[in-house]
Amino acid sequence: MEARYNFKEIEPKWQRRWEAGELYRVTETDSKPKYYCLEMFPYPSGNLHMGHVRNYSIGDVVARFKRMQGYNVLHPMGWDAFGLPAENAAIHRGIPPAEWTWSNINNMRRQLHAMGISYDWEREVATCHLNYYRWTQxxxxxxxxxxxxxxxxxxxxxxxxxxxxxxxxxxxxxxxxxxxxxxxxxxxxxxxxxITDYADRLLADLQLLPGWPEKVKIMQDNWIGKSSGAEVVFRLEGSGAEIPVFTTRPDTLYGVTYMVLAPEHPLVAQLAAGTPCEEAVADFVRAARHLSALDRTATEKEKEGVFTGAYAINPVNSERVPVWIANYVLMEYGTGAVMGVPAHDQRDLEFARKYNLPVRVVIQPPGEELDGNTMSAAYVNDGVMVNSGPFNGVPNREGIARVTAHLEVSGTGKARVTYRLRxxxxxxxxxxxxxxxxxxxxxxxxxxxxxxxxxxxxxxxxxxxxxxxxxxxxxxxxxxxxxxxxxxxxxxxxxxxxxxVCSSWYFLRYTSPHSQEQAFERDKVDYWMNVDQYIGGVEHAILHLMYARFFTKALYDFGLVGIEEPFQNLLTQGMVLKEGSKMSKSKGNVVSPEEIIERYGADTARLFILFAAPPERDLEWSDQGVEGCYRFLNRVWRLVAAYADAVRRDSAPLAVTTHTERELWRLLHITIKRVTEDIEQRFNFNTAISAIMELVNGCYRYQDTVPAGEQNLPLMGTVLKKMVTLLAPFAPHIAEELWQGLGGRESVHLETWPGYDPQALATPEVTLVVQINGKVRDRMQLPAGLPPAEVERLVLQRDKVVDMLAGQQVVKVIVVPDKLVNVVARKKCI
RNA sequence: GCGAGAGUGGCGGAAUCGGCAGACGCCCGAGACUUAAAAUCUCGUGGACCUUUGGUCCGUGCGGGUUCAAGUCCCGCCUCUCGCACCA
Incomplete structure (x- = not known):
């Protein structure tokens, strides 16, 4: 092996060989369990940014790890290739969108190759390709x-x-x-x-997704915005025209003192027609329409309205209430009309006070007497219905159902569910x-x-x-x-x-990307779906992730797929920051992946981005941190290079005898356990990598402490080989080269992921922490597995402990086996 | 306003089930190698204090609590980030 780590040579070399050897090609097989690892495909802007590097590095660790664990891994890549920037390039620079897009794709594909991500490139799709968009159509x-x-x-x-x-x-x-x-x-x-037809299922099936971050599910839940209540039909005095309103509080229906329509409500014009209010109403509507969506919906904005001159009849008590229009009513939600119950709704109260509309209490809290004339905050909690005709004395929760039932019987309303989702x-x-x-x-x-x-x-x-x-x-x-x-x-x-729309089904196309007859082949979809692990930015929490769920459910209903949810597990990665803020051209804090790869190699770039923070969290870019990872890979290289030739020639059987050897052996197995669990259970690649670093430090310690002639070569060979396989998902090129250097014939990426021997984890001696009253006072070397009573006896005999307990009385001794003893003592009472 | 997450050395972060706070890495300092430098290697590196080998005290945003034991659990606050926000 060469003495120097030359990433510039080895990275392209292995990328070529992997591609030539079709190492990451997959087809359906029953001989292995399948695993579908997917990262959100990029928009081909022209260059990879660090967010991509992070996304695809994370995905590649998962894919390579699962492959080594014996799964048949589908790991595809493609391009979300339609979109505005291409068209803008055409407008500003005269390049046809197709040409611009394809040249960007070519460049980004090259960059992804240089990253050494283990994609099955045979399955590449581009949504702007005829063979793709025909199926979108x-x-x-x-x-x-x-x-x-x-x-x-x-x-x-x-x-x-x-x-x-x-x-x-x-x-x-x-x-x-x-x-x-x-x-x-x-x-x-x-x-x-x-999509609103699927609102309920999109909401309910979030419960089928325990592998999704709670945060994303809450965001979708909020976005769908389900709310249950009743639709109540008011009739206009005179014409008898119906104005349905939606309310979540039918129990407050007797407290209605006015009603309000959105300025865009279709009845507005005819309501005011011919009344003295006509002009004022027209002005108000014009003004409201003029405001931007942002101004319209600003919470701080004062509620404003205007009387239409018309009156409506409350269906439960036949009361005549004035009809207003106001800026706080949205045409898009519910029916575009609301009933005003100022005593029990803060917005209504503010509006009523401003325009001197009456406030009538209809829910009385226990042990308190509300006064509609003086109350300064709406009472929105539970209580007993009052001023509510036949419902007086009914607890309001119960009243909701009873008033709704009453409306249904009288044909003036019904239970209704409303969604925010459009x-x-x-x-x-x-x-x-x-x-x-x-x-x-x-x-x-x-x-x-x-x-x-x-x-x-x-x-x-x-x-x-x-x-x-x-x-x-x-x-x-x-x-x-x-x-x-x-x-x-x-x-x-x-x-x-x-x-x-294009990105709502691409994960299905990957299963049969070349199909000329179908969007996707059912048997392939049945084999590969669901996506076992989906990885991408949280900015798609609602948009893409909800559209894709909708598509999947619709296609399920059409009988085209057999699954109702596309993504079994979702990992939302954090942003890559520099100097505390998101990298962006305008801030001038962009670090180019290509430059980093040029300078340190893809393995260093990948390693750093995985090491610097756990995947869900934002990651602060650090040039020195990158240096550190580069140093580490060099350190690994020198270590392996020092032993490679000897290990390759060595054929002696493995035997672990001395204490130092046993320690190294134990460290190896601890490391395998830690790395495996960190990847598999927690996606904590940062701690997985630090575990490998500790193993490498341990190897150096062994090399330094044991004289050259006495070093156990079969042991070192085994440790190094296992270490290289552990490193392989993170830094695939150097691992491959080192693997070969240690005598590996096949690719390290075809190796089986190492298992650990629980027996090797056992240690004959443990360091026991001795606490007195919860403070660490001493440490003892003891044989592992002693019974607690024996540990207690030994601790209490210990000179130092005896000294410290002088004049005190032992109240209690807590023994945590093989870890810690806490002696609880207090001053002797004489 | 509502909802979610976070707050740990100079920095990124670790502590996985309530059991040694600060793993690993960066920065910094000292030393070795070298004519010299780089690279590399070794050691040190939370703070304060003490008479030293060594030891004591403080320390995980703040204030309480539970516990033999709290970064971790409970109650009350503060700050930051994200999402939603007149949703009837």
Whole structure:
């Protein structure tokens, strides 16, 4: 073996050999248990960043570890390749999106190769490839045929900068998730997926996912926002028009003193028509519509409203209540109308006080008398119903069900469940995406493209005009087609699909990536799914992870897959920080993976990023930390190099005799245990690596303490070989080279993961900590496994202990076997 | 405001079931090797105090509590990060 660790030579060498030897190719087999390890595929921005390096390093440890444990591991990689940046590059630099994207993919694929990640590249997919997006389109058609894809006109979120609409999930604090431009409402007819049909299952099945972080499940739970209550129908005085409201508190229905509509509510215009309020109402609506989504929803914003001049009738007591419109009512939630119960709702109380509306207490807390005229905070807790006609004296919890039942009997309301979740808007007015395979025919209406006509090919050479309409609109060859039903001229849909549609099923495509006949082959899906371990950033906690769950459930219902949840276990990795904040070009704190690999090699980069913090936590980048890992690999190299030749030639049988040898042997087995458990049970790669470091330190200690001629070569050989196999998932190239240096013939990555011998963990002697009154006072070397009574006797005999206990009386002695003794003593009373 | 997570040396972090706080690494210091430097190796490295070999006390955000024993469990706060936020 060479004396020097030359990563520049060995890393490319092994990458080539692994690829040539098809080391990471997999096919279905019954001879091993399967394991599907998946990292979120990247958007091909052009270069890997440290977040990718972290994501894929973590995944590679899992994949290599499972492989060594005898699993048939599927570990694929691909590209989430549709999306806006490609189109923006086209606009700003004149490069066609396809060309830009493919060249980025080529560069990033090269970078991933240089990382030495063990992918089965044979299964690579790119969502912008015809052979992929034709199936995205096919899946859209399945959604359509099952009534889950539909078109409707709605107030949608429009990002003026991206010149397209966005799904609710892609709006953060009223701004575009991508470019942070304020989103404006726009009335447009768009395609939606009926994800709300799955709201209950998406919520309930979170319980099927014990392997997901609680945090992510809570976020999805909040996002779905299920709330149970009742729909109560108020009627307008005069016209008798129905205004349903949603409430979670039907028990407070007798406390309604007014009602409020959202400014966008369809009844608003006709309510005020002809009343003295007409003008004021119109002004108010105009002003509200003008506000951005962010301003509209700001909590601090004062509640404002205006009386419409109309009155509605409370169905339970026939009371006449004024109808207002107000800025705090959202058209998107519930029915867009709420009943005002100021005594028992803080928002309503604030509103009522501002506009001098009456406050009527209908829930009386135990042992307290509320006064509607003076109360300054709404009473929202439990109590007994009062001023509530036949329900007086009913505990309010019980009242919820009883009032609801009463409404149902009288036909003025019913129990209802409402969700915050909205249907998924998937239309995008952009070019670089999968065209929605629909046709508009003047005679036949909306007609789906027949499956045999797929794919609807995204045309090349399209002009990009930033008009707010899809560039495909200006591509006559694309737009003009014939109706599949009647054969007359017809128009194609020109919007493309949200890229999250593409990424909602890619994990299925990996199981049969080359299938020409199907999106995925059922038997392959049945073999590989679920994904056993999914790894990615927490920023996808709602978006991608909920869409993918929705797709899986829909496909299950279509009979296309046999599983209802795609990802069995989820690991959300933390961010990579530099100087305490996320790496970003604007902050100028970006560390380029390519430079690190160039300087220290991929193994060092991987090792550092795994060593510096546990995966879920944010990781602070440290150049010195990288140096440290590089030093460690050099240290490992020198150690192995010092013994490699001798170990290779040595054929003596292994025998462990001296105390020092037994210590080294024991350290080896402790290390195997620690590394195995740290990877398998806790994903704590940082402590796994530190365990290997300790083993290496132990080897050096042995080398230093035992004279060269007396060193146990078979022992050292065994220890080093095992150490190299433990290192293999973390630093695959150097491990391979060292393995070969130690005489390994096959790849170290085909080795079986080492097991430990529980007997080797046993030690003849233990260091017993002696505490007196909970403070460490002494240590004793004792034979392991002594009975507690014997330990107690020995401790109490010990000179030092006797001295320290002088004048005191032993009250109690606690013995933790082979670990610790605590002598509880107090001053003797004379 | 609601929900979740976190807070441990100069730094990243460890302590897995209540049992030696600070593993491992970085930084820093001392020494060895060297003409010299780099590299490497060895030793030291939480704080305060003491008469030394050695020992004492303090110490895991703050204040209480449970316990023979608390970074870990309980109660009450503080700070930070993330998510949601007029959701009727």
């Amino acid at each position: 096919w899946l859209f058609l399945q959604m359509y045929h099952h009534g889950l894809a539909y078109r409707k006109k709605a107030a949608v979120n429009w990002c003026p900068s991206c010149a397209t609409v966005l799904a609710n999930e892609q709006v953060v604090d009223g701004a575009c998730e991508r470019c942070h431009t304020d989103v404006v409402p726009k009335d447009l007819e768009q395609w939606f997926f009926r 249907d998924w808007l998937i239309s995008r007015q952009r070019y670089w995406g999968a065209p929605i395979p629909m046709i508009y025919c003047d005679r036949c209406g909306i007609v789906p493209v027949p499956e045999e006509d797929l794919p609807v090919i995204l045309p090349e050479g399209v002009e990009f005009k930033p008009t707010g309409e899809s560039p495909l609109t200006y591509c006559p060859d694309f737009v003009h087609t014939t109706c599949p039903c009647c054969g007359n001229p017809a128009r194609r849909e020109t919007d493309t699909m949200d890229t999250f």
